[in-house]
Amino acid sequence: MTDREHPAPPQPAGAITEEGLSHEYYWRHMRRRGRATRRTAREILALVRRFGRPGPLLELGVGLGFLLRGLRDQLPPATPLYGLDLDPLMIDYARQVTAGLANVHLLVADVRAPLPFADASQQTVCLEHTVHHLDSVDGVFREIARVLAPDGVCVLIDFDPRCWWSRVFLFGYPWIKRMRIPWPIAEAVYRSLRRSLSFAELERLAAAAGLRVVHRARRRLDHLLILARNS
Numbered sequence: 186m187t188d189r190e191h192p193a194p195p196q197p198a199g200a201i202t203e204e205g206l207s208h209e210y211y212w213r214h215m216r217r218r219g220r221a222t223r224r225t226a227r228e229i230l231a232l233v234r235r236f237g238r239p240g241p242l243l244e245l246g247v248g249l250g251f252l253l254r255g256l257r258d259q260l261p262p263a264t265p266l267y268g269l270d271l272d273p274l275m276i277d278y279a280r281q282v283t284a285g286l287a288n289v290h291l292l293v294a295d296v297r298a299p300l301p302f303a304d305a306s307q308q309t310v311c312l313e314h315t316v317h318h319l320d321s322v323d324g325v326f327r328e329i330a331r332v333l334a335p336d337g338v339c340v341l342i343d344f345d346p347r348c349w350w351s352r353v354f355l356f357g358y359p360w361i362k363r364m365r366i367p368w369p370i371a372e373a374v375y376r377s378l379r380r381s382l383s384f385a386e387l388e389r390l391a392a393a394a395g396l397r398v399v400h401r402a403r404r405r406l407d408h409l410l411i412l413a414r415n416s
Contacts, residue, residue, distance in 0.1 A: 225313065226255030228409075229340050233309050236399055236411050237338035240308025243267045245296040245325070246315030250279025253289065256311075262287040267302075269294045297321050302332045310339040314407075316387070317343055317380040326394035330414055339396065339412040342404075344374075344381040351378050351406060384408055 229252075233239055239260060244253050247268030257266055268283075268291045270276050276293050283289045294301060297319060310329050319325055329339050345351060382390075388398050391412050400411035 222251040223255040223258075225342070226252055226259060229311060230256065230259055232340060232400065232409075232411055233338060236413065237308060237336055239264060240334070240337070241265045241267070241306060242309040242311065243269070243300075243302065243307045243332065244311040244313070245269055245300075245329075246312060246318065247279050247291065248275050250282035250291070252311070252313055253279065254283050254286065257283065257286045257289055264288065265290065267292065267307075269296055269300070271295050296325055296328075300328045300332055304331055305334045305337075307332045308334050308337045310337070311341075312339070313342045314344065314377070316341065316382060317377050322382065322387075323390050323393060326391050326396060329412070330395040333414050335414060335416075337414070338399070339410075341387070341410040341412060342407050343387075344378050344406055345384070345403065345408040346378050346381040347383050348403060348406065348408075351381075384410070 230239070241264065242256060242260070244256075244267070247253055247270045250268060253266055253268045260266070265288045268276075268279055268289070270279070270291075270293065273293050276291050279291050283291070292301065296315070310333060316322055316325075333339060384401065387408075387410060391398060391410075395415050396412040397415055398410055399413045400409075402409045
């Protein structure tokens with residue numbers, strides 16, 4: 186199914202995401218990023234195979250479901266995939282995006298609460314641009330350490346507030362706003378960058394939860410971390 190075949194599901198008038206975007210605008214923007222999301226899925230699975238092994242996969246903050254669909258397309262049908270999101274509308278979107286795919290399970294749940302999974306039940310946990318939404322990252326990391334299999338890995342992708350692109354954007358954003366340039370996504374990126382954590386902060390919180398960094402990579406605006414349980 187192509188991205189064009191996914192109409193936006195019905196939504197309450199004026200419904201907005203946490204970043205302040207209308208759900209309709211967010212849907213259109215993320216749908217255009219479908220090809221980039223598929224590349225991200227390939228990158229994640231290459232790292233999973235390098236530092237762990239494929240198996241049951243849990244995405245925290247599944248959003249529209251495009252990443253989960255990309256992962257599903259590249260994993261055996263028997264591999265169970267789970268997606269959690271606090272926003273019921275996002276789960277509605279994700280259900281459309283992943284409709285007809287085998288072994289995909291979507292749940293409305295708060296990732297900051299105890300996760301509804303048994304200890305050591307997941308080979309992979311993914312968080313793509315989820316951490317900057319959280320006000321209690323340490324609790325989430327403890328739950329990730331609990332549900333990860335002993336040889337499992339957590340793939341974390343989030344905005345890097347200290348990379349040069351982020352610094353330039355944060356410096357230039359007041360001028361964008363002052364000139365009233367009609368760029369709604371800019372406000373969302375600005376809010377996200379202001380809430381993002383540095384690598385040192387993430388490493389410290391992960392270590393306190395019993396996780397260690399086994400790989401780190403910089404992307405254009407993000408950092409990518411691979412976390413594993415302490416042996």
